Amino acid sequence: MTTSTSTEPRTPRADCIADSAGGVTFDMAGIAAADAVFVLRRRGGTAPADTLRLPLTPAGGERARAVLPSTVELAEGHWDACTDDDIAVEPGIRDLRALVDRIPESARVAVRVPYPTADGRLAVRSWVREPHAEAGDIGFEQGSCTIEGVLYGAALGEGAVAEARFGGKVHQLAVTSDGAAFGFTLPYTVLVEAPVVKQQMWTLWLRPAEGAEPVRISRILDDVWDRKSIFVYPTHEAGGYRATPCYSNDNDLCVRLTAK
Incomplete structure (x- = not known):
């Protein structure tokens, strides 16, 4: 052998x-x-x-x-x-x-x-x-989602708002704050200005104070390198559209609108 x-x-x-x-x-x-x-x-x-x-x-x-x-x-x-x-x-x-x-x-x-x-x-x-807005818990009510998070590298001040953006469109939402923690509710109807024909991916931002630069809301402070296919959230269906919170390829928080 x-x-x-x-x-x-x-x-x-x-x-x-x-x-x-x-x-x-x-x-x-x-x-x-x-x-x-x-x-x-x-x-x-x-x-x-x-x-x-x-x-x-x-x-x-x-x-x-x-x-x-x-x-x-x-x-x-x-x-x-x-x-x-x-x-x-x-x-x-x-x-x-x-x-x-x-x-x-x-x-x-x-x-x-x-x-x-x-x-x-x-x-x-x-x-x-720098700065960074870390997404936390997401809650769901009929026709809306509530997003919580923590802001690092900047202070929340007077006139803080959340923003939903798609193309050149921007919708601002009232923000509650407690120290560095923030929260806001996004009614899906504010995103639907016309019949939804093609997919729309609305990105979510936090403007810490009036006149401050907006900060992308993401979730990156853990060991998950790609949240997109792992974190699946409930879809809301209404007249002619579906709305679903989701993460992008970069772990940035979005709301996806599609035709029903």
Whole structure:
């Protein structure tokens, strides 16, 4: 009987640990070269800043470690992981417990969530918001929804309103506040100015005070990199339309109108 030893290189694989400050540690297996580098590339980016190279250091056994500190800039978007010779990295164990129920410690909210792509690669979803309006509970009554949230990086003041936007249309809604917490009710009828023929995706914003710049309402302070297909809310049906709160590809809160 003969035995053979495969000399084929193993596919690189990374276990990830995220911390509450926005840092991520990547523990790599399948890296043979002593001078190997862990690379993150922003999807669709072409500028030098859209590639981040992190050195790999020995981590015991046949493993190596790369560290993405919270202090390193990572522009908002999707960052694909690979080696310095363009071999895609597979996702291993992802420890994201520190991201759950996270409370930002600064006005600038930076979130990095490692996740597996649909084709089995490792990527990191990054958000950078300042200020940031974090969506919370959503309640439902006949013909309306009530949205609660918390504002970070700005103060709620006189004249604060929520805004629903679609194209060039803007509808303002009264806001209640308690410290940094805010809430408002959105009657769906205010969005229906004419018969709904095609889908309309109304984006939701918070204007913290009269004259202040509006802030997108999103939900990013946890370990969910894509809420769109996970969080499904009740649909309200009325004469000629359906209205459904939902999240976008970027975890931004919206209300979708469709023809009935």
